[in-house]
Structures are given as C-alpha cells and as structure tokens.
Amino acid sequence: MRPIFQLFALVMILLVPSGAAFAAAPKDSIESLHAVLLQAMKAGPSATVEARYALLKPKLDAIYDFRRMIEVAAGSTWANTDAATQSKLADAFARFSVMTYASRFSSYAGEEFRITGERPGPRDTVLVDTEIDRGANAQLAPGENRTVAISYVMAKTDDGWRIIDVILDQSISELALRRSEYSRTLRSGGADELIEVLNKKSDELAAAK
Template identity: 35%
Template sequence: MQDSRPSRRLLLGALAAAVPGLALAQAADPRAVVERFHATLIELMRNATQLGARGRYERLRPAMDAAFDLPAMTRIAVGPAWTGIAPDAQARLVQAFSDWTTANYASQFKGFSGESFTTTGEQALQNGDRMVRTTLNRVNDAPVQLNYLLRSGSAGFRIVDVYLTGTISELASRRSEFGALLRDGGAERLVADLQRRTAALLQG
C-alpha cells in the first residue's frame, strides 16, 4: 500500500495557510514538536565542525526553548527542595539549567556519520501527558531508544523529560546529584556548578 503520509502533510500545510489557527495546532502536536527538534539536531550534526562548540550552542538554543519546557524541567530535576528556594534564586537556577542542558546537547551532537531519527509511536498517558517514542539510528552501531515525555501548557505540548534507552528518566538521574549540591551550598552552589559545567562544554 502506498504511504499517504507525505500527501497528508502537504494537505495540512495548505490548510494551515488557509485556516487561521491550524498552524498553531500543528505546532502543539507532540510528535511534530519532537520531529522538528530532531531535524534541528541532524542539521546541527551536519554542520558541527564548521560551527564549533559555541556555534552549535547558539544554533541549538532557540530550538531547545521551542521544544522543551526548561523551567518545568528545572523544577522536576531539583525536586521537593524547589519550593524552599527564593524566587530570584529559582530564576538563576532555570537560567543555569537551561544553559547547561543546551550546551550538553551541543557537545553530544558534534559530528555526522549518517545518523537519522525515526519516530516509532506516541502514547497518551492517563494524566494527559504524551510519550513520543523514537530511535536514534546509527550506521555502525546499535540504535538508541529515546522516549520524550511531553506536557501541555500555554505554549502547547513541550518536552519535560527524556527517557534514555526508553526507560531511564534523565531528570530522575539528576535529582540525587542536584540534591547533594543543594545540601552542600544551597541554590547558589548548584547554579555555580551548572555554570562551570556549561563553560567546560563550550570550550570543546
């Protein structure tokens, strides 16, 4: 059977131009959010050498802000301690976490060897969140499963967690690490550590 997805996408594109609000609805679609981010990563990888670490960071940052709910991710990564942190310190944590997360992606996706992404499914969860399942296909190695948890907000669906190998929550793995830094020196200790990590990544 012939795949109708390309013609469907063309039809949706034409409708978006003619019907006000449809383009916004497409932007809020969980699968589309992930696939647009993946397209940016592939473009980044293809131009990684020319861009360098700082250039990859600057190219990636708008895509991160569009695809990820970085303030929500900061709250999740900090955990229950978040409510005891002053608002101005919370804002500095969000900034430091956002900078570090972007620099981390820019550091990891620093070359291209024929990689591609495949979206394998989407699941609606009971609380209204969506899980978009994908794989990173590598030419000379096994594929890597990456599942994205998306939550609906004022800007539509955005990513709030990534599950490596399909099951390991990236933010849950950070929580104990961040908790130790908070106990050691409060929010400013964590901010300083994230800033140090970001600076080191951008030197690469």
Template identity: 30%
Template sequence: MKRCLMSSIGMMALLAGVLTATGLNPAQAADRARASAAAGAATPQAPIQALYKALDLSEHSSAGVGKRSAMIAPVVDRAFDMDAILKRSVGLHYDHLSPDERSSLIAAFKRFTVARYASTFKPGTAATFTVAQNSVEDGRTIVHTTIGNKNDPANAATPIDYVMVQGPDGWRIVDILLDGHISQVAAQRSDFKSIFSQSGASGLARTLTKKADDFLTE
C-alpha cells in the first residue's frame, strides 16, 4: 500500500497551475474555488482547468495545510467521480457494499485525495501546465496536459492525461495517466483490493484516513 500511495503522490506532485499570484485570504480563496466548482463542466477540459486553478491558489497561499485543503476540496469533489474510481480500484466487491459503507469509503478517499493535493502544492511550488484539446482513444475521452517546473525549464514537461466520462452533472475525471499511459487506478488497484479483502471497506477507509492525517501534519 505504501508503495502505491507514494507512487500516486509522485504523480500528483507533477500537477499544478501557476497562473497569477493572488493576495486572497483563505476564505476568499475557498469562495473562488467553490465558484469554479459550481461553474459546471460543459467541456472535458473544464474540470481540469478548475482543478489547476485551485492548486494555483493553494501554492500561492500563505495558509496552513488545513485551510489549503478547504480551498481545494470543492473542486476535487466536482472534478473527480470518486465512486467510479473506487469501483474500479476495489473490484466487484464494491457493488455489494451497504450505502453506509460506500459513503464512508468515498468520504475517506475524497479526504485522502484533497489532503494529498494540499500537502503537495504547498506555498512556493513552481509548477507550470498546459491543457490541450481532448481526443478519443479506444472509446475513451482523454484530455491531454503537460506539467513542467518553471525553476527547471531545461527538463521537458511531463505528459499528464485525464480520462473523462460525461454524466448528468457534466464531465468528470475517472483516471489519471502519467506519461500518457500509466494508469493511477491500475497502480492502486492491487493494494486497494488487498486491504479490502483483509479488512473490508472499513479497513480501507481507516488506511486512507490515516494517510490523509499524515498529509495534513506539517
């Protein structure tokens, strides 16, 4: 599990948007993030653009990790289809969870995701990104982006692609592909399924909660 989670952290550490530095306080930043999240996802690119803007607010903020999490949370909630990601990560057993078990597991996974972003995109992060057009590959809608570092322009930017699915609430992320082909869902599937088989949904939720707590400790 540790190897998988650290791999995911490394993937997320490449994700950031350096737009215009702001002087917003945490409450104002959170309001702006909520506004971005509420704007909808009329195009496949929209959730990713909103996510990058939220990460930009985080890395330009002087707030602590807890308040940065509050900035990021509404956009993560809007951008990702957590239910679909967990279903693919856990496997067939996910369909047999009770409503309470599923709700608790989704909440823990969401908190883990938000905390990981807030921990990675701390003040001073110098990431740069581009969001390109989407394509359809093997029946999947994929939005292509590249992530670089303005302090290290000599190194080529890394491709980070997003697999998108359109639902009643618009487009949402169901997987992230590093270097255009390394699936985050596939990378975490083995560990998630192993923990689930040993200790069920509650055990996986506890593991994700503990990792989120670690991220939120500065």
C-alpha cells in the first residue's frame, strides 16, 4: 500500500466510531436488557437490593429514556416546573424505576426471556415484542399463563434507541398507569411532592430484605 493510501486509511479508522458507539438496533437494546436482568436474578438472595440496583442502573439508564417518560407522566406540571426541579424529578423517577427492577428481579428459577417480534409503532416508534417464560416449575395460580407478554415502545434519540413505554399483555401501558397514579399527588403538591413520594418509595424498596 502506498504511503498516501496508508495515511488515508489511518485517518478513516480514527474518524469512524468504534462498534460500541454505533446506535444499537431496538432488538439489540432489549437483548442487553434481558442479559442484565438475568444477571441480577441469578445473583439472587446473595445480593442485596442495593447491590442489584448498582448492577442494573448503568444499563437501564442507557436503555430507558426516563426523563421523557416522567415528562409525559407529569403532564402539564412538567412544563410549569423550573429546570432544576425537573432534573430532581427525573432523577427520582429513574431511581424508583431501577429500584423497582432491583426489587422484583431478585431470584432465578429457570426463567427465559425471548424476543418474539418487532413492528412499527405510532409516531416513528418501534415496538419490540417479548415474553418471559417462567419455566416448567413455576407456581401458577389457576388460569395464570406460564408466559408473560411484554412489548417495549422504543424511540430513536441522539443516543440510540430508548424505551419510552412498556406495554403488558398487549394492552396495559405502564406510562398511562404512572400518569394516573401520579395525577393526584401532582394536583395536591406539585413536582416537589412527587419527588418526595418517589424517593420515599425507593428508600422503602432499598430497605426491604
């Protein structure tokens, strides 16, 4: 290779971002989520809630758009709140969301996560359909399914594809539930009260055995 072409090739290598810098496809992000959830589950009772939280937080922060989610859940209150309080509310919501995962995904009994499809969603979103198979030994209530269907609503951001909503059993929007749940608190005490409520719930989850 001539020197000029060697120099050109070197410049191109330096300018092209590494593989980790490319925006992951929606399915790739969900595969990463499944992997870290299984890691937390397999840590099981030997790990505290706080330890699982520390494991999950970096990955969930990278996959979820928590700020956009709380902006939607808070509705008009968000627009009428100063930037500093918005940041505190986003942090409190993210902490509570990750702590909820750390609390729920606390043991492993052969569960499997599967991606079952990908489809276009409204407003340029992509829905990644998945299911959790609770395993042959799962203790189920009468009429309860062994598998749980979960669809992740993902939007393209400057940092790649991020989850902006989770739909359970193809009908129940987590974001809609949060908006309904938070509405009374926001009406009575605004963003400051919701921050207090979310942080208190996070503290209670962290203290649980």
